[in-house]
Amino acid sequence: MVDDQLKWNELERRTVFDARIFSVTNCLCLSPEGERGSFTVIETNDWVVVVPVLDDGDAFFMVRQWRHGSREMSIEFPGGIIETCESPLEGAARELREETGCVAGKITKLGVMSPNPAIMSNRVHFFLAEDISVAGDLQPDKDEFITAERISADEVTRGVGSPPYIHALTATALCFYMRLKQQKV
């Protein structure tokens, strides 16, 4: 079995840094050939990304905000950190409500991925939100300044890979959506 020739085994893991939103661990591992290696892993909660479709799939509800990591404006699908007390589906509905003011009649799972399996421990859960209706004002967190807007699916598809469509996980979500559309043809 090829996987057995590639698999490492973890011997020890210790936290070396703790931030508010993630921690960093050093993992001592044993290689498939029995050699020791040390790897740095960012440990954090799972995330959720929601694709809210409008107009029978011709448009999306997107969120515009300043991003402190990339230090630029970003237009992206709603999403965020899943709270410890909630399921991925509950997190999807909550982020949709907070960041776009909308509720969805139907939310379905698109897939689960690792944002970066090389250095991050967590997963991202992707959902499709349909039968969208506006429920009220946005409910941003204290330090969130965001707007929500309807953008055509064509514009988002053409735009990914250039500012302001810079968020890789928005393109990951779009990949799931494009696959779904292909299956329906």
Add this chain to the structure above:
Amino acid sequence: MVDDQLKWNELERRTVFDARIFSVTNCLCLSPEGERGSFTVIETNDWVVVVPVLDDGDAFFMVRQWRHGSREMSIEFPGGIIETCESPLEGAARELREETGCVAGKITKLGVMSPNPAIMSNRVHFFLAEDISVAGDLQPDKDEFITAERISADEVTRGVGSPPYIHALTATALCFYMRLKQQKV
């Protein structure tokens, strides 16, 4: 202009943790309404992801490896960290050669994204590699145990979102590839 009502300004940035492959900074920023906020950012080199197409686009060359972040096997497009001395295009050609043993007659840019604009400073550069030929054995890094294999585009497209197709940036790259195919139809 709506962006001016969303944009934060950085007042101060200091490194609070330094790992081998990334560092962590605390950024003190001024909100659009003049309030102070502190944000944690992971600073690291840019990355590259390469989509090596075979059989006129019916298949890809993919890399199978154990991933220490997600602690599972992953099948993904070749890619990695761009060295300080090289361009994104040079990094793409090097990672392709090291991880698949192949060289490409033609490498074209697909797009640039932020792997996570919320908490990461770096960018990921995506490339399409065509006219693929095998140049020799794989050249993995000392602590890399990898295999390369031809996998049909259909299998990868169906598979993303489930193990072993867990790498979000592989689906981001696939999004670019699907867009390219759509444009050619």
